[in-house]
Amino acid sequence: MDIQRAAVIGGGSFGTVVANILADNQIQTVQWMRNEVVASAINTSHTNPDYLPGVALNPELKATTDLLAAVKDADVIFVSVPSHSVRQVVTSFAAELKPEQALISTTKGIEHDGFLLMSQVLAEICPNNPVGVLSGPNLAKEIGKRELAATVIASENSELRRNVQDALSCSYFRVYASNDLYGVELGGALKNIYAIVSGFVAALGMGENTKSMIITRSLAEMSRFAVALGANPLTFLGLAGVGDLVVTCMSPLSRNYRVGYAIGQGKTLEDAIKELGEVAEGVNTLKYVRARAIELDIYMPLVMGAYEILFNGAQPKDVAQGLMTGDYASDVEFALPKHEI
Ligand SMILES: NC(=O)C1=CN([C@@H]2O[C@H](COP(=O)(O)OP(=O)(O)OC[C@H]3O[C@@H](n4cnc5c(N)ncnc54)[C@H](O)[C@@H]3O)[C@@H](O)[C@H]2O)C=CC1
Numbered sequence: 001m002d003i004q005r006a007a008v009i010g011g012g013s014f015g016t017v018v019a020n021i022l023a024d025n026q027i028q029t030v031q032w033m034r035n036e037v038v039a040s041a042i043n044t045s046h047t048n049p050d051y052l053p054g055v056a057l058n059p060e061l062k063a064t065t066d067l068l069a070a071v072k073d074a075d076v077i078f079v080s081v082p083s084h085s086v087r088q089v090v091t092s093f094a095a096e097l098k099p100e101q102a103l104i105s106t107t108k109g110i111e112h113d114g115f116l117l118m119s120q121v122l123a124e125i126c127p128n129n130p131v132g133v134l135s136g137p138n139l140a141k142e143i144g145k146r147e148l149a150a151t152v153i154a155s156e157n158s159e160l161r162r163n164v165q166d167a168l169s170c171s172y173f174r175v176y177a178s179n180d181l182y183g184v185e186l187g188g189a190l191k192n193i194y195a196i197v198s199g200f201v202a203a204l205g206m207g208e209n210t211k212s213m214i215i216t217r218s219l220a221e222m223s224r225f226a227v228a229l230g231a232n233p234l235t236f237l238g239l240a241g242v243g244d245l246v247v248t249c250m251s252p253l254s255r256n257y258r259v260g261y262a263i264g265q266g267k268t269l270e271d272a273i274k275e276l277g278e279v280a281e282g283v284n285t286l287k288y289v290r291a292r293a294i295e296l297d298i299y300m301p302l303v304m305g306a307y308e309i310l311f312n313g314a315q316p317k318d319v320a321q322g323l324m325t326g327d328y329a330s331d332v333e334f335a336l337p338k339h340e341i
């Protein structure tokens with residue numbers, strides 16, 4: 001299967017950049033969205049004024065509000081709506097799909113019921129279609145401006161991986177392959193929690209050593225959780241692990257970081273989300289991961305502290321003090337297990 005026609009489901013910032021890369025690569029691409037005004041702006045002025053203002057989109061990119069027309073002839077369908085909408089949107093076109101049409105999730109979130117990642121939701125709804133995940137350090141606003149970036153296509157299907165590499169690789173976007181679907185996807189979802197934590201740290205004016213400590217201990221915590229759930233920890237050394245963690249924890253372009261920053265400045269969670277006006281997946285992911293960590297007895301002090309700040313009104317400064325005085329721990333648990341320190 002060569003990818004000649006693609007559909008992108010979702011009219012937000014990331015859906016638009018994926019659709020634009022495909023169009024830049026001369027793939028016939030239709031982007032589906034609910035908003036008629038944005039669809040018309042993409043078709044006539046080649047911009048998405050709501051989510052990527054100032055970015056000139058490829059004039060060949062077509063937008064539509066007709067979901068079935070968008071997916072009908074697509075060789076591959078990129079699903080780029082927030083995680084809370086994926087099941088509903090995909091269910092509404094699943095019965096129309098032919099088994100050779102592939103589905104690729106770009107959504108970095110978790111479904112509450114059953115703790116399902118998006119590729120698992122896709123596989124459940126469309127059990128006969130090939131499934132993959134695209135994840136990595138991919139701030140949409142930079143890629144929209146065609147600044148250089150790299151990502152990971154993860155799938156157990158090697159033909160699908162190669163086809164997506166062909167479809168998305170270009171002078172400003174490099175696509176690496178992985179067969180660890182679960183690890184790649186978990187990395188993309190988990191790092192959003194730590195971007196919120198990094199937002200607190202930045203708002204409190206903490207130093208560079210502090211920021212480095214938080215990012216590194218976040219990686220330790222993420223991989224501890226992932227291993228407990230059966231993922232390959234080595235995946236976390238790649239772009240979808242440490243790569244995405246670093247960019248999201250360091251950049252004010254990250255919406256999750258901005259939510260943490262606003263709360264660190266004293267705003268309420270409700271106001272922080274309202275001001276953002278875009279999706280910050282980490283807020284719900286934090287709730288679901290905390291519950292899972294408690295259920296499976298996985299040590300996740302940053303998750304527990306972030307939860308207290310976001311949902312129970314704890315002060316970031318007090319939580320930070322508590323973390324600094326916790327039990328002694330191992331730097332790299334895969335080298336020195338906790339029980340051996
Ligand atoms: N923006 C970024 O830099 C990146 C985002 N992602 C992930 O991509 C996913 C989508 O994010 P963005 O495009 O950035 O979000 P966004 O907030 O920019 O846009 C979300 C879009 O989905 C639409 N939407 C929401 N619910 C819907 C429903 N029920 N039916 C139809 N459309 C619906 C909204 O109207 C909006 O057009 C998220 O999981 C995010 O974590 C992944 C990589 C980078």
Ligand SMILES: O=C(CO)COP(=O)(O)O
Pocket residue numbers: 108136137138139140192195244247248253254255256257279280281
């Ligand atoms: O996933 C992203 C970058 O890789 C985008 O992060 P935010 O959702 O926090 O903006």
